[in-house]
Amino acid sequence: MESKMLYEGKAKKIFTTEKANEVMVYFKDDATAFNGEKKGTIASKGVLNNKIASFFFELLGEKGIPHHFIRRVSDREMLVKALTILPVEVVVRNIAAGSLAKRLGLAEGTKMAETIVEMYYKNDELGDPLINQYHIKAMKLATEEQVKTMEDYALAINAILSEYLKGKNLELIDFKLEFGVYEGKVILGDEISPDTCRFWDSVTKEKMDKDRFRRDLGKVEDAYKEVLYRLTGERA
Ligand code: TMP
Ligand code: ASP
Numbered sequence: 267m268e269s270k271m272l273y274e275g276k277a278k279k280i281f282t283t284e285k286a287n288e289v290m291v292y293f294k295d296d297a298t299a300f301n302g303e304k305k306g307t308i309a310s311k312g313v314l315n316n317k318i319a320s321f322f323f324e325l326l327g328e329k330g331i332p333h334h335f336i337r338r339v340s341d342r343e344m345l346v347k348a349l350t351i352l353p354v355e356v357v358v359r360n361i362a363a364g365s366l367a368k369r370l371g372l373a374e375g376t377k378m379a380e381t382i383v384e385m386y387y388k389n390d391e392l393g394d395p396l397i398n399q400y401h402i403k404a405m406k407l408a409t410e411e412q413v414k415t416m417e418d419y420a421l422a423i424n425a426i427l428s429e430y431l432k433g434k435n436l437e438l439i440d441f442k443l444e445f446g447v448y449e450g451k452v453i454l455g456d457e458i459s460p461d462t463c464r465f466w467d468s469v470t471k472e473k474m475d476k477d478r479f480r481r482d483l484g485k486v487e488d489a490y491k492e493v494l495y496r497l498t499g500e501r502a
Pocket of ligand 1: 357366440462
């Protein structure tokens with residue numbers, strides 16, 4: 267059976283497979299920022315993010331977090347369960363950075379007294395606006411129970427990843443998750459990578475993520491490679 271492209275996003279393409287309930291994710295090198303205003307490529311990013319995301323899904327799966335990952339098929343391809351993605355992006359923040367620092371006038375690097383969970387409406391035309399549980403219910407983006415599940419998983423994932431990364435001298439500043447429904451249950455989808463997280467070196471506080479691209483800090487590919495190395499011991 268011919269594989270057909272179902273969707274092309276900013277960093278990934280999704281293809282059908284011979285099974286209706288599985289799709290193939292293809293990781294591109296394309297990078298965008300500020301809702302597509304800034305465009306570029308990061309050499310080998312697709313390969314690096316595929317490996318990094320595969321590693322994180324396996325780690326989370328071992329800790330009991332249900333996710334869409336089945337297996338990494340090639341350098342740029344990942345086989346996953348076909349989800350109905352909920353149009354809500356869940357952001358978890360431990361330390362103020364990025365849009366939170368700007369919106370609330372906090373110095374970047376300010377440790378928050380409590381972990382913050384935010385929800386954004388996944389809508390490129392609107393630039394993914396910040397919403398809360400009332401908007402989600404009123405717009406029927408997800409049920410109250412699905413929101414609670416996403417929040418619980420997001421906090422559990424934060425605990426697992428923060429702890430793991432600490433052992434690798436990386437601080438988990440914040441990250442974005444997407445969830446979808448599979449066989450009636452909410453499970454983790456999309457990817458977890460330096461595109462969707464902020465990682466700072468624990469000692470030097472150097473940025474090891476897509477902020478190097480967003481802010482033209484240079485050595486973007488090196489940072490992604492270093493994250494893969496610290497996580498898996500693999501030198502890309
Ligand atoms: P922000 O500070 O720009 O709101 O980003 C918070 C986190 O979410 C950060 O780790 C980057 C990630 N993120 C995405 O993965 N996709 C996006 O479209 C945005 C805006 C942020
Ligand atoms: N906002 C995303 C980011 O900065 C990318 C984009 O929207 O173009 O990660």
